Amino acid sequence: MPIHRGKLLKSIIQKSDISIFDLSKALEYSIDAIHHHIEMETLDFKLLLAYGEVLKYDFSVDFPEMKSLTVKETFNIEVMNYDELLKDRDHWKLKYIQLLEKHNELLIRRLNFSSSN
Known part of the structure; x- marks a missing residue:
């Protein structure tokens, strides 16, 4: 068993x-x-x-x-050196900022649309 x-x-x-x-x-x-x-x-x-x-x-x-x-x-752990870690951090930081900017654009559009109605 x-x-x-x-x-x-x-x-x-x-x-x-x-x-x-x-x-x-x-x-x-x-x-x-x-x-x-x-x-x-x-x-x-x-x-x-x-x-x-x-x-x-x-x-x-x-x-x-x-x-x-x-x-x-x-x-699947990848061992990264310090420079690679910084580069990876910056990559994801940029992605996050881009996502926030798109989110803000959508909020502004939605606010403008609701105020025009």
């Missing part, structure tokens, strides 16, 4: 020194999401891998098929 992955996760969390609140902050998951994960019988290995990183637990002991997974491969 297969192991209930969520129940295993719950038992590992309970044995750890990490509170649900701290786990939530570390993983950037809501507490509700963590409780949902605990209920999932077939919780995705990618999620277990992320939990394992924070909880310092190797879930591949329980699920040998996870041995080939790494955090970097699983989440």
Whole structure:
């Protein structure tokens, strides 16, 4: 019979020194999401891998098929140097500003349309 992955996760969390609140902050998951994960019988290995990183637990002991997974491969993490990070930040900042400008244009059009009626 297969192991209930969520129940295993719950038992590992309970044995750890990490509170649900701290786990939530570390993983950037809501507490509700963590409780949902605990209920999932077939919780995705990618999620277990992320939990394992924070909880310092190797879930591949329980699920040998996870041995080939790494955090970097699983989440397609790209390592960027400082200059690349700045360039990426500026790219998304510009996109955000362009979006705000379009939003403002639409608001102005809507205000002008409603005042003309």
